[in-house]
Amino acid sequence: MASPLPSKDWHTVDWQDALRQLDVDQSIGLEQEQISDRQASYGKNEIQGKSLRSKFSILLDQFTNIMLIMLMSVAVISAGISLHEGEFPKDAIAIAVIVILNGILGYVQESRAEEALAALKKLSAPNVRVMRAGQIREISAKELVPGDIVFIETGVQISADGRLLEAFNLRVREAALTGEAQAVHKSATQVCATDEAIGDRQNMVFQGTEVIQGRGKFVVTATAMKTELGKVASMLQSVENEPTPLQLRMNQLGNVLVYGSLSLVLLVVGIGLLRGGEFLSLLETSLSMAVAVVPEGLPAVITVTLAIGTQRMVKRHALIRKLPAVETLGSVTTICSDKTGTLTQNKMVVETLYTPSYMIQVSGSGYVPTGEFTFTRNSDDQLSLNITIDDCLELRSLLTACVLCNDAHLQQDESGHWGVVGDPTEGALLTLAAKAEFEQTALEAKLPRQAEVPFSAERKRMSVVCQSNQSQIVYSKGSPELLLEKCDRIFLDHEISEITARHRQNILSQNETLAQAGIRVLGFAQKEIVDPAEQFHESAQATEVIEQNLVWLGLVGMRDAPRLEVADAVHTCKIAGIRPIMITGDHQLTAMSIAKDLGIANPSTQSMSGAELEKIPDSELDQVVRRVSVYARVSPEHKLRIVRSLQRGKEFVAMTGDGVNDAPALKQANIGIAMGITGTDVSKEASEMILLDDNFATIVAATEEGRVVYTNIRRFIKYILGSNVGEVLTIAASPFLGLPEVPLTPLQILWMNLVTDGVPALALAVEPAEPDIMRRSPYSPTESIFARGLGAYIIRIGIIFGLLTIILMQIAYSNSDTIFMPEHWKSMVFTTLCIAQMGHAMSARSDHRLLIELNLFSNPFLLAAVICTTALQLALLYVKPLQVFFGTQPLTGTELAVCFGFSMLVLVWVEMEKLVIRWYMGRKHQRG
Numbered sequence: 001m002a003s004p005l006p007s008k009d010w011h012t013v014d015w016q017d018a019l020r021q022l023d024v025d026q027s028i029g030l031e032q033e034q035i036s037d038r039q040a041s042y043g044k045n046e047i048q049g050k051s052l053r054s055k056f057s058i059l060l061d062q063f064t065n066i067m068l069i070m071l072m073s074v075a076v077i078s079a080g081i082s083l084h085e086g087e088f089p090k091d092a093i094a095i096a097v098i099v100i101l102n103g104i105l106g107y108v109q110e111s112r113a114e115e116a117l118a119a120l121k122k123l124s125a126p127n128v129r130v131m132r133a134g135q136i137r138e139i140s141a142k143e144l145v146p147g148d149i150v151f152i153e154t155g156v157q158i159s160a161d162g163r164l165l166e167a168f169n170l171r172v173r174e175a176a177l178t179g180e181a182q183a184v185h186k187s188a189t190q191v192c193a194t195d196e197a198i199g200d201r202q203n204m205v206f207q208g209t210e211v212i213q214g215r216g217k218f219v220v221t222a223t224a225m226k227t228e229l230g231k232v233a234s235m236l237q238s239v240e241n242e243p244t245p246l247q248l249r250m251n252q253l254g255n256v257l258v259y260g261s262l263s264l265v266l267l268v269v270g271i272g273l274l275r276g277g278e279f280l281s282l283l284e285t286s287l288s289m290a291v292a293v294v295p296e297g298l299p300a301v302i303t304v305t306l307a308i309g310t311q312r313m314v315k316r317h318a319l320i321r322k323l324p325a326v327e328t329l330g331s332v333t334t335i336c337s338d339k340t341g342t343l344t345q346n347k348m349v350v351e352t353l354y355t356p357s358y359m360i361q362v363s364g365s366g367y368v369p370t371g372e373f374t375f376t377r378n379s380d381d382q383l384s385l386n387i388t389i390d391d392c393l394e395l396r397s398l399l400t401a402c403v404l405c406n407d408a409h410l411q412q413d414e415s416g417h418w419g420v421v422g423d424p425t426e427g428a429l430l431t432l433a434a435k436a437e438f439e440q441t442a443l444e445a446k447l448p449r450q451a452e453v454p455f456s457a458e459r460k461r462m463s464v465v466c467q468s469n470q471s472q473i474v475y476s477k478g479s480p481e482l483l484l485e486k487c488d489r490i491f492l493d494h495e496i497s498e499i500t501a502r503h504r505q506n507i508l509s510q511n512e513t514l515a516q517a518g519i520r521v522l523g524f525a526q527k528e529i530v531d532p533a534e535q536f537h538e539s540a541q542a543t544e545v546i547e548q549n550l551v552w553l554g555l556v557g558m559r560d561a562p563r564l565e566v567a568d569a570v571h572t573c574k575i576a577g578i579r580p581i582m583i584t585g586d587h588q589l590t591a592m593s594i595a596k597d598l599g600i601a602n603p604s605t606q607s608m609s610g611a612e613l614e615k616i617p618d619s620e621l622d623q624v625v626r627r628v629s630v631y632a633r634v635s636p637e638h639k640l641r642i643v644r645s646l647q648r649g650k651e652f653v654a655m656t657g658d659g660v661n662d663a664p665a666l667k668q669a670n671i672g673i674a675m676g677i678t679g680t681d682v683s684k685e686a687s688e689m690i691l692l693d694d695n696f697a698t699i700v701a702a703t704e705e706g707r708v709v710y711t712n713i714r715r716f717i718k719y720i721l722g723s724n725v726g727e728v729l730t731i732a733a734s735p736f737l738g739l740p741e742v743p744l745t746p747l748q749i750l751w752m753n754l755v756t757d758g759v760p761a762l763a764l765a766v767e768p769a770e771p772d773i774m775r776r777s778p779y780s781p782t783e784s785i786f787a788r789g790l791g792a793y794i795i796r797i798g799i800i801f802g803l804l805t806i807i808l809m810q811i812a813y814s815n816s817d818t819i820f821m822p823e824h825w826k827s828m829v830f831t832t833l834c835i836a837q838m839g840h841a842m843s844a845r846s847d848h849r850l851l852i853e854l855n856l857f858s859n860p861f862l863l864a865a866v867i868c869t870t871a872l873q874l875a876l877l878y879v880k881p882l883q884v885f886f887g888t889q890p891l892t893g894t895e896l897a898v899c900f901g902f903s904m905l906v907l908v909w910v911e912m913e914k915l916v917i918r919w920y921m922g923r924k925h926q927r928g
């Protein structure tokens with residue numbers, strides 16, 4: 001049926017009618033042919049959100065930068081002077097061209113950055129679980145069409161509008177649509193009046209809203225711009241494009257440079273006039289100084305570096321959602337990580353069961369449903385018993401609970417590989433049951449689910465109510481200690497009896513034995529409700545009643561092996577001065593065992609439970625967080641307290657999270673990290689970064705990239721600004737040395753700042769990580785970009801640059817007509833400043849290692865940049881049209897040799913500095 005479906009007030013029809021009108025059977029879903037037809041009619045399920053920042057406003061923004069405004073003023077004054085002197089305003093035009101080029105470059109870079117971020121956002125767009133052609137599948141939300149049957153659960157962001165078919169305790173936050181922060185309770189059975197407001201349509205779900213609790217199923221009624229959200233698409237958040245801390249600091253730097261150079265100009269002009277200098281020539285000097293001080297190439301280099309940083313991170317499976325994270329990641333001092341899935345593989349395999357009478361070992365691997373059960377009597381001496389599953393009623397009840405108190409599905413793909421759709425913990429339980437030939441579909445048909453209390457990280461358990469012939473049976477599973485408290489009976493030796501203190505003690509010690517071996521343990525319980533008056537018919541029953549007076553069934557222990565690469569990553573973290581902390585909902589002993597395996601904890605490490613944490617005030621917690629590296633049985637709100645406390649202790653915290661309720665902690669953390677695979681859409685929305693592989697080692701890799709980005713930014717800033725200071729000093733000195741004119745024209749200065757400085761700087765931005773990058777402590781994110789000697793370096797090298805060039809200038813000028821050709825002194829100054837920067841670029845690759853210690857080819861871009869830039873500089877001297885345009889002279893061999901000689905002195909100086917610093921550090925180390 002290719003024709004559009006009738007547009008309806010879907011909230012006014014019952015769900016059976018909705019299915020009929022949409023021509024779909026909820027147990028099969030749409031067939032492939034219907035899907036293709038509807039995709040052709042309705043297109044992709046995409047909202048054309050508020051357009052990104054308009055192209056024009058991005059372009060305009062480029063020219064509001066204070067440095068460019070100064071350059072434009074210089075162009076106007078320079079044009080005035082040229083016209084006054086009857087000359088062609090070459091410099092003014094060149095400056096104008098550079099300003100425009102710079103604007104275009106900035107524009108291209110910024111639009112690219114915006115598009116890249118938008119693309120990254122799309123990459124993190126949610127997948128949805130649908131029923132299609134009789135199979136549950138995971139598809140991209142953009143593929144949805146009207147009539148699709150979609151499953152939703154806690155934490156999911158709803159991807160289309162739909163009529164509910166099922167709702168179990170379903171609560172949805174519709175703030176994105178209605179502005180109402182309070183979550184709304186939903187029900188599939190309601191039929192609403194036509195004029196019901198959107199916020200009151202309890203039987204509908206809407207795109208862009210978030211499931212806060214519960215589970216449900218809906219049939220898609222509208223997609224893309226036809227949804228309620230589509231109708232108000234402008235409300236959609238546009239891509240966030242906050243300036244990074246560095247960009248903010250660069251703006252401040254711009255101010256300092258502009259005001260600093262204006263003051264210097266005033267000083268030079270003032271002193272010059274007092275000494276009887278000519279105003280016009282002093283004005284020319286000032287204009288050159290103003291051009292020299294502006295690092296025209298810098299903004300573009302920074303944008304490129306950040307963009308390259310995000311690309312490198314994506315390659316290492318870390319998706320950046322907010323640009324500042326690229327540079328601030330390098331400052332992380334503490335990583336708080338979940339356990340399951342991040343530190344461990346999240347591939348659960350049940351190994352051991354405890355029913356009240358037996359300990360049962362189960363063989364098998366992965367989700368393949370074949371394995372053997374070996375029985376041992378609990379109380380005695382480990383002798384294996386000859387019991388079959390059919391004989392053991394205790395085990396049969398436990399396995400029934402495993403299947404029915406479960407939302408996952410076990411599936412075999414075309415290649416015969418077994419996998420789980422849903423929570424791996426629940427997948428392991430289905431695999432276990434399947435090994436005993438307990439079939440999910442048959443059991444669910446026999447005992448259909450009537451109601452449920454869903455799992456949440458706070459409650460640490462879930463329950464379902466199933467209908468049998470006359471009675472209802474409640475099945476519960478969850479954290480053993482908590483569930484045991486809800487039990488007053490036990491299923492032992494084929495009958496239900498009172499649970500005694502001794503039983504409880506035995507169960508808890510079985511739980512501890514498993515947990516100590518790093519095994520994840522779940523407890524199971526059930527109860528039968530025979531009295532019709534007490535039975536449940538609606539999904540939203542009082543949860544407390546459902547989970548009272550339960551009958552204990554047993555424990556199920558599953559192994560979740562640590563990820564192989566994590567132990568190394570933890571080691572790297574520790575050397576890099578980053579403290580890894582495990583925060584888990586699991587048992588304290590399981591957590592400690594795994595933390596020890598991974599090196600997060602050692603035998604003396606303290607651990608703390610959520611219950612203990614709750615009892616202490618913030619002041620005490622601030623002391624405790626310094627020592628505790630493992631937090632167990634915590635709830636999401638505990639995570640928030642832990643982050644805040646660490647931050648009060650001046651830690652820069654990266655924190656992982658996956659659940660809806662983790663969002664506040666993720667927002668509070670300096671770097672919130674969501675899980676790409678298991679994370680809820682809500683947690684992704686709240687985070688700065690998404691781990692595409694949910695892996696702890698990826699956080700460490702991203703941190704390393706963050707450090708590389710920050711180090712490279714500092715590297716090219718010191719490289720570029722050092723040269724600017726040198727240029728300014730050389731120009732400022734010329735009137736005082738009695739030289740007839742300024743050695744550098746604005747055009748030549750622009751050439752240096754953009755090409756001979758800019759191109760090698762770009763190559764420095766891709767400099768590979770120094771080997772010790774993860775062997776030093778993290779730098780404070782609030783430190784100034786000039787901290788740790790960078791400011792002093794720029795001034796020092798700037799002065800050396802300036803001095804060497806001034807000496808060369810003086811020698812060249814005073815020997816014009818003798819050793820050197822007349823008029824060539826200016827081109828010699830120009831060439832020396834350019835070539836000196838080539839050596840400086842090579843040397844700036846490392847702060848400590850000498851140029852000869854570095855592999856010349858490890859940054860081939862820099863090598864190419866240096867060779868090309870030197871060739872271009874020579875072209876400027878020897879190619880006639882370029883000579884004319886840039887006002888250069890063809891230097892003689894001697895002159896060129898002198899220029900190269902002086903240039904090399906800068907390189908020699910920087911290398912000597914490294915030696916001195918190394919010697920000094922070595923002595924300090926020896927003394928310390």
Ligand code: ATP
Nearest residue numbers: 338339340455457460461462477478479584585586
């Ligand atoms: P982490 O917080 O490191 O991811 P976790 O997976 O153990 O570890 P949660 O998912 O919050 O943390 O689970 C906390 C506890 O709740 C588990 O230790 C387990 O006892 C119980 N639990 C986990 N999954 C389920 C489930 N599907 N049904 C019932 N109880 C569960």
